[in-house]
Amino acid sequence: xxxxxxxxxxxxxxxxxxxxxxxxALFTDVPEAARLDAPVDLPPHQSxxxxxxxxxxxxxxxxxxxxxxxxxxxxxxxxxVPATVDHLIQRSEFLTSYTPYQPEISQGTLQTLFEFQTxxxxxxxxxxxxxxxxxxxxxxxxxxxxxxxxxxxxxxxxAGSLHPHYAATTRTTAKYLDIQLVSxxxxxxxxxxxxxxxxxxxxxxVIQTPDVFGRLHDLTDxxxxxxxxxxxxxxxxTEPVSLGLVKSPGDMGAxxxxxxxxxxGVGLNFGGPYVGLFACKxxxxxxxxxxxxxxxxxxxxxxxxxxxxTLSTREQHIRREKATSNICTNSGLCAxxxxxxxxxxxxxxxxxxxxxxxxxxxxxxxxxSGVPGVDLLTDTFFNEFALRLxxxxxxxxxxxxxxxxxxGIAASRLYPGELDDVLIVAATETNTDGDLAAxxxxxxxxxx
Amino acid sequence: MxxxxxxxxxxxxxxxxxxxxxxxxxxxxxxxxxxxxxxERGSLDVSGVDLPEPRGGKNRLGGMKRERPIxxxxxxxxxxxxxxxxxxxxxxxxDLGLYPLGSxxxxxxxxxxxxxxxxxxxxxxxxxxxxxxxxxxxxxxxxLARWLMVLTGTPAVAMSPKAGAHGEFCGMMAIRAAxxxxxxxxxxxxxxxxxxxxTNPATAVQCGFFTDEIPADATGRVDMEAFKAKLGDDVxxxxxxxPNTCGLFERDIREIADLIHEAGGYFYCDGANFNAIMGRVRxxxxxxxxxxxxxxxxxxxxxxxxxxxxxxxxxxxxxxxxAPLPFVVQTKDGVxxxxxxxxxxxxxxxxxxxxxxxxxxxxxxxxxxxxxxxxSHGSDGLKQASGDAVLNANYILASLKDVMxxxxxxxxxxxxxxxxxxLKDTGVTTLDFAKAMIDEGYHPMTMYFPLVxxxxxxxxxxxxxxxxxxxxxxxxxxxxxxxxxxxEADRFKAAPVHAPMRRLDETRAARSxxxxxxxxxxxxx
Numbered sequence: 003x004x005x006x007x008x009x010x011x012x013x014x015x016x017x018x019x020x021x022x023x024x025x026x027a028l029f030t031d032v033p034e035a036a037r038l039d040a041p042v043d044l045p046p047h048q049s050x051x052x053x054x055x056x057x058x059x060x061x062x063x064x065x066x067x068x069x070x071x072x073x074x075x076x077x078x079x080x081x082x083v084p085a086t087v088d089h090l091i092q093r094s095e096f097l098t099s100y101t102p103y104q105p106e107i108s109q110g111t112l113q114t115l116f117e118f119q120t121x122x123x124x125x126x127x128x129x130x131x132x133x134x135x136x137x138x139x140x141x142x143x144x145x146x147x148x149x150x151x152x153x154x155x156x157x158x159x160x161a162g163s164l165h166p167h168y169a170a171t172t173r174t175t176a177k178y179l180d181i182q183l184v185s186x187x188x189x190x191x192x193x194x195x196x197x198x199x200x201x202x203x204x205x206x207x208v209i210q211t212p213d214v215f216g217r218l219h220d221l222t223d224x225x226x227x228x229x230x231x232x233x234x235x236x237x238x239x240t241e242p243v244s245l246g247l248v249k250s251p252g253d254m255g256a257x258x259x260x261x262x263x264x265x266x267g268v269g270l271n272f273g274g275p276y277v278g279l280f281a282c283k284x285x286x287x288x289x290x291x292x293x294x295x296x297x298x299x300x301x302x303x304x305x306x307x308x309x310x311x312t313l314s315t316r317e318q319h320i321r322r323e324k325a326t327s328n329i330c331t332n333s334g335l336c337a338x339x340x341x342x343x344x345x346x347x348x349x350x351x352x353x354x355x356x357x358x359x360x361x362x363x364x365x366x367x368x369x370x371s372g373v374p375g376v377d378l379l380t381d382t383f384f385n386e387f388a389l390r391l392x393x394x395x396x397x398x399x400x401x402x403x404x405x406x407x408x409x410g411i412a413a414s415r416l417y418p419g420e421l422d423d424v425l426i427v428a429a430t431e432t433n434t435d436g437d438l439a440a441x442x443x444x445x446x447x448x449x450x
Numbered sequence: 451m452x453x454x455x456x457x458x459x460x461x462x463x464x465x466x467x468x469x470x471x472x473x474x475x476x477x478x479x480x481x482x483x484x485x486x487x488x489x490e491r492g493s494l495d496v497s498g499v500d501l502p503e504p505r506g507g508k509n510r511l512g513g514m515k516r517e518r519p520i521x522x523x524x525x526x527x528x529x530x531x532x533x534x535x536x537x538x539x540x541x542x543x544x545d546l547g548l549y550p551l552g553s554x555x556x557x558x559x560x561x562x563x564x565x566x567x568x569x570x571x572x573x574x575x576x577x578x579x580x581x582x583x584x585x586x587x588x589x590x591x592x593x594l595a596r597w598l599m600v601l602t603g604t605p606a607v608a609m610s611p612k613a614g615a616h617g618e619f620c621g622m623m624a625i626r627a628a629x630x631x632x633x634x635x636x637x638x639x640x641x642x643x644x645x646x647x648x649t650n651p652a653t654a655v656q657c658g659f660f661t662d663e664i665p666a667d668a669t670g671r672v673d674m675e676a677f678k679a680k681l682g683d684d685v686x687x688x689x690x691x692x693p694n695t696c697g698l699f700e701r702d703i704r705e706i707a708d709l710i711h712e713a714g715g716y717f718y719c720d721g722a723n724f725n726a727i728m729g730r731v732r733x734x735x736x737x738x739x740x741x742x743x744x745x746x747x748x749x750x751x752x753x754x755x756x757x758x759x760x761x762x763x764x765x766x767x768x769x770x771x772x773a774p775l776p777f778v779v780q781t782k783d784g785v786x787x788x789x790x791x792x793x794x795x796x797x798x799x800x801x802x803x804x805x806x807x808x809x810x811x812x813x814x815x816x817x818x819x820x821x822x823x824x825x826s827h828g829s830d831g832l833k834q835a836s837g838d839a840v841l842n843a844n845y846i847l848a849s850l851k852d853v854m855x856x857x858x859x860x861x862x863x864x865x866x867x868x869x870x871x872x873l874k875d876t877g878v879t880t881l882d883f884a885k886a887m888i889d890e891g892y893h894p895m896t897m898y899f900p901l902v903x904x905x906x907x908x909x910x911x912x913x914x915x916x917x918x919x920x921x922x923x924x925x926x927x928x929x930x931x932x933x934x935x936x937x938e939a940d941r942f943k944a945a946p947v948h949a950p951m952r953r954l955d956e957t958r959a960a961r962s963x964x965x966x967x968x969x970x971x972x973x974x975x
């Protein structure tokens with residue numbers, strides 16, 4: 003077996019040193035009835051070539067986003083990632099290192115995490131950020147728990163246009179922690195009814211912008227109302243590229259901002275691994291209640307600047323049952339990919355990338371809303387919008403697949419039993435004019 | 451003096467002491483480059499990505515356009531490359547040397563895994579693409595699920611947990627859901643051995659339970675009398691790592707399972723140490739009800755400096771109905787994949803999913819890597835791998851037991867646990883010993899964990915180390931132990947001196963936290 007360096011002679015010598023006759027003799031603590039003599043009923047080992055053949059065949063059964071006009075979003079976005087990013091994250095020193103528990107030999111990871119935290123804080127208009135969560139949905143859930151700890155209140159108000167997977171993840175996470183979650187109805191026009199749900203018992207109000215239908219929201223008014231009641235505002239995003247063009251959550255009064263970082267540096271990967279971004283205001287009570295790892299600056303014995311994991315008295319390995327979260331492994335390598343891509347973009351590149359996304363989406367919205375029977379439901383958006391179709395969207399999508407176009411997501415897939423005729427469509431810098439024309443033509447044919 | 455034909459000296463010809471000139475003007479030291487922060491290096495006007503000029507004109511932002519600069523510097527591609535390559539060289543890595551962190555299973559990460567995960571058919575597909583366009587992805591998840599269920603001897607597995615602690619949460623939520631379904635509102639106490647990883651008690655509390663610690667006995671295992679005394683009708687279950695964090699197999703595991711079941715509770719097994727037994731023991735045969743598997747430990751997906759991980763969680767028949775969506779079940783007709791977004795799809799079955807753990811379906815990128823690894827090994831190779839992992843750990847234990855102090859008698863499983871008795875009266879602590887290993891070119895072992903052992907040093911070599919590599923490692927540890935005993939405490943206190951940095955001041959970092967870069971004018975005094 004190519005990954006096992008021990009030779010039969012090595013094994014015999016080592017067993018002799020240990021003083022037992024066989025490897026099996028090292029397993030005598032296992033109840034005899036549970037020891038398996040023969041290998042389990044699975045195929046035997048295979049060569050690299052054989053494994054590669056089998057998996058390549060399986061991969062070929064999937065339609066890669068880059069191979070077709072592709073407009074699927076709703077929480078994960080197709081963007082171009084520079085080749086440099088994937089090269090750098092495969093450096094042995096980044097790829098095959100553990101969580102930086104020994105800072106003297108982990109400065110590479112720690113300094114990049116410090117840079118990541120700073121970039122996330124800057125983009126979101128917040129003061130501090132952590133070293134990443136699993137993804138946007140779990141970051142959202144953890145933000146609600148943090149708001150409950152900070153305010154010592156037990157009620158969270160969710161906007162109905164929060165990505166339903168995020169809302170469901172939050173419901174699961176808060177299920178047994180005595181936190182009451184109330185949600186407004188999914189509203190394609192705005193946030194109606196949401197402000198009325200905020201009262202003096204409310205720990206936080208959770209709003210996604212751009213929301214799951216693509217609509218942008220100005221949080222300023224609702225933040226004012228929330229703050230009057232002593233509640234926190236949690237701003238959620240699923241498309242980090244939007245932060246290059248729209249007002250930052252910090253500028254609109256958010257107290258905690260969480261989101262999915264996948265759109266910068268990380269591929270679609272069928273849903274994971276992604277990288278959760280988590281940022282908040284610089285408030286002692288906030289920081290002590292944050293979940294996850296934090297890299298912080300310090301000095302070494304020679305007085306030279308360096309970085310360590312810090313404030314670990316919040317964390318499970320020190321605080322155990324009193325920890326702010328049970329999170330341990332997070333999404334370090336995806337955070338690194340995010341940071342490298344962001345460093346390559348810089349503010350100039352991020353702004354331009356965001357503008358290209360917005361313009362492409364505007365072009366597509368103009369084309370598709372010109373198709374007879376199709377209405378644009380979201381008048382303000384970044385790179386994603388919702389359309390009302392004259393037929394159920396799920397069937398339209400299937401018909402579009404037949405024409406070689408992946409045309410978005412049926413809202414009913416996210417809201418089962420509702421919004422049957424609503425289609426959510428995303429466009430990014432990866433879509434050419436030809437892609438947009440192909441989509442428009444296919445949709446005309448399908449709907450005619 | 452030796453000269454080549456141009457008169458260039460080809461050997462050192464002065465009688466000087468190079469050690470006296472270690473300081474440099476640049477702060478770099480030869481191959482080790484000093485590297486400032488991105489924010490001290492980059493510029494707001496620079497981008498390393500060429501993008502077309504936007505046309506301008508169209509705007510549907512509805513007054514939401516950002517008006518202020520963000521302050522994000524950029525670097526041109528060559529500069530970015532150097533920045534991150536230089537930083538990478540300040541990291542230790544498995545590819546560089548033995549990484550013996552106990553309970554972390556830092557084994558070789560095959561690059562075939564990386565190649566397969568990057569096939570566009572896996573890497574470039576969207577989780578919500580129409581299902582007919584991702585059948586190969588479903589099949590891959592189904593196949594990985596089958597391997598995991600066969601290896602663990604269990605009938606169901608939830609694939610969505612994002613890491614080990616998330617898998618623990620998945621398992622404990624299923625237990626909570628099962629108790630609720632039974633109307634057992636009084637069962638909230640979860641028994642957790644004091645040797646447990648910190649995620650166990652943190653997880654139990656997140657599911658609305660409270661924890662009760664079980665002490666270890668003199669052999670490093672669950673104290674059975676104490677355990678029995680804690681059983682009662684308020685017990686929800688037990689969270690037990692097996693092999694445990696002392697590197698020992700819990701001999702009484704069948705009895706523990708029977709007793710917890712008789713008492714009306716469930717058995718959560720922390721599978722962090724599954725590498726010791728894969729292909730040799732099926733946890734399902736030991737009576738467990740739920741167990742997470744760290745694909746980033748046992749099945750070689752890279753740890754990436756702190757993730758991403760992946761923590762699929764297997765279930766017994768008793769808990770399978772409560773598995774979260776999406777999940778995989780084994781039926782008479784084979785393996786079935788419930789990937790539906792629509793909970794209505796489980797109507798009519800006995801499934802009562804406790805909810806959703808995360809957006810989408812889990813860590814596909816890790817699934818591809820893990821299945822690649824498993825297919826490469828096959829059932830025979832996985833069995834050999836766990837055997838070699840246990841053999842390597844026992845070889846270290848046997849090689850060092852005369853100079854270091856094993857915490858417990860007898861053979862270990864895949865990791866060897868020492869305490870700090872051998873350092874008694876030397877003035878050297880476990881931390882000092884660990885830092886001295888850094889100077890010798892090794893990443894230290896897990897230190898001060900498990901908590902049941904004083905000054906613990908937990909060494910897990912994994913199966914991907916050679917005998918000669920282990921011999922060198924043991925020689926170094928032996929030499930360090932001898933130096934400590936010979937009174938060279940100062941050398942240990944000074945360590946590391948050959949790492950990119952000397953010891954860092956963690957107290958200062960925590961006392962006045964600096965968690966981001968700020969421009970000099972915004973920095974507090």
